[in-house]
Amino acid sequence: MRNKFVCLLFAASFSMVSMAQDGDTTGTTPNAPARTITMYKMTDQIYMFKGKGGNIGIQIGEDGVLMIDSQFAEAIPEIVQLVQTLSDKPIQFLVNTHHHGDHTGGNKNMIFKGTIVYSHDNVRRRLVNQALLEESKEDNANFEKQMEKLREDGNREIAESKAKARVEEQAKLRPKETAFPLITFSDNITFHYNGETIMVFHVHNAHTDGDALVYFTESNILHTGDVFFNGKYPFIDTKSGGNYEGYIKALGQVLGMIDDETKIIPGHGLIATKADVDFTHRMMKALLDRVSFQYVSGKSREEVMAMKNLSEEYDAKGFGAGFIATERFIGLIYDHAKKKYGKLDRKK
Template sequence: MLSKIIFSATLLFSFLTVYSQTDTGNKFNTKLIKVNNKIYMLQGKGGNIGLSFGNEGIFMIDDQYAEGIEQIQKDIKTISKNPIQFLVNTHFHGDHTGGNAVLAQQGTIIFSQENVHARLQGMIAEEKKKIPQEILPVVTFSEDLTFHYNGEKIYVFHVHNAHTDGDAMVYFTDSNVLHTGDVFFNGKYPFIDTDNGGSIQGYIDGIGKALLLINEDTKIIPGHGDVGTYKDLQKASYMLSIIYKRVTTHYINKKTEEEVAQMKDITKEFDDLGYGDGFISTEAFLRTVYKEVAKERSPIDKNAEKNRQAREKLEKMQEKQNSPQENKTPPQNVKGSNDVD
């Protein structure tokens, strides 16, 4: 299982390295984007960073790769010289946790859902290249926690088995800004890390949970992509749901993964909008969905096969009972010693 963690994380990191190249061709560029007077999004190489600035200090969400943390800190200091007091990791992938060790050594307190700590601990145990212990969150939670910081209530909550098994979203309740982590790729097909607890149904449910919490005026910082809106999140939910239903229909109709992966009509309306232009291609996404459908329907398929076999057995028994009695003659009187003619 741990080898799967490392493989999946390595695969994702290589994808994100390609995805995060800027138009200038530079290896690493950053951009600070003002979401409102207190909240900023920082884009660079890796997942989008969320930042809350205030008199008490800086509240940070995710920190991209270790190699970029120096530039990220320089960008942050253009807004505030206050220390980064708190950091929340939305999940364990290295493009969201790579700067943990540096920030921890500088006094930042790191928080995460408890499965993030377990995943990172597993990587430390298995990785041949030394990973510093400081990368680990020091405070973990199971379902949710609340900060009262920089003059507002900040609600952090777990969404189950979505992008991974340790995803958290962060909602700035007064600012009405939501950071989704990688449970939302704005305008692109998402990466669902099924080897590390992610699932398409959990992903859909996670977005649904967010939509119940926020409103049409909420600004959304996605894990990847531009700042989004309530409608953007609705579109992502619709995209996932409709593709999931279409793939399920083809699966029930006995289409193979190879056949489904090449069916352009399943995703055409979204491909036309550029959803397949990210590091997760249309084909890769369809394969992920197909595998998830197959896994979820496996118990149903097994029960259906058992029922089929039972029906066949019953039909054979009925046929045997209804078939003509062969090689059997009616009983005849046999005379014995006491019989009288």
């Protein structure tokens, strides 16, 4: 559980860094709070809000407002204010594309405003676990101290049985916090809202194990969440069920559902087209193949990370200039190859 929490912090810090690099914070007058969100109009009904966290999708219309992802809690007042310039209807629904803190940080504030949050089952599960971990932090630290003392005093058996009882006790705990996605889905869900059919698809084990893609069928606009980072090497959260091959498969699914006219809201980066997704899909396949080949050929992690030619055509386009730098990305793919082909290597 600790890993999951670290992961969230990691994801949060990631978006901070990418924000600093994007440099799209626009100040207003000296007395007004600095604006952090840039609004992109995609159609009369659909907008992208780009700020410190993951990109937000907004759909407005006669029925109300639907929002995709909630960035960070501190951005909610500005987000709500911007929505109010577009519509006088309430933000009725919020769909989370996955659990990372830079996409769900504003959930609680939205729930308190009466918004109903939808997510994949695993997103809710991870958010609940994270809240439990936070709430029991102090308790856990005190318990650890007690255990240490027992062990020091030679009462190792008592410590072990207490630790076992503690695990059972904690399995029954429910967080005090209640602001979680109210409705969850295991596969797909469809909204019929503002005159549009909005299909939400779950893709298995890609960026995480709870990823959802949101497709506005009439407007031909797709929000990919972090299943697609536009123009940068992606972060794949293997500690939360993400998987390199699953990621490639998910990008293939994205390509299968869109055409050249589709406008894409990526998890991070600017509005994209099918050609951008196709490029990333081919990049991922090529790098996985190349790094796996080097691994199976017996090259060490350091040797492969130093091979600039493996990724030069992508680095030239700035893919390594995001939070996941080239060497790190190659190293992570090497770790994936090692996991996958480890047995093959040992036979040599």
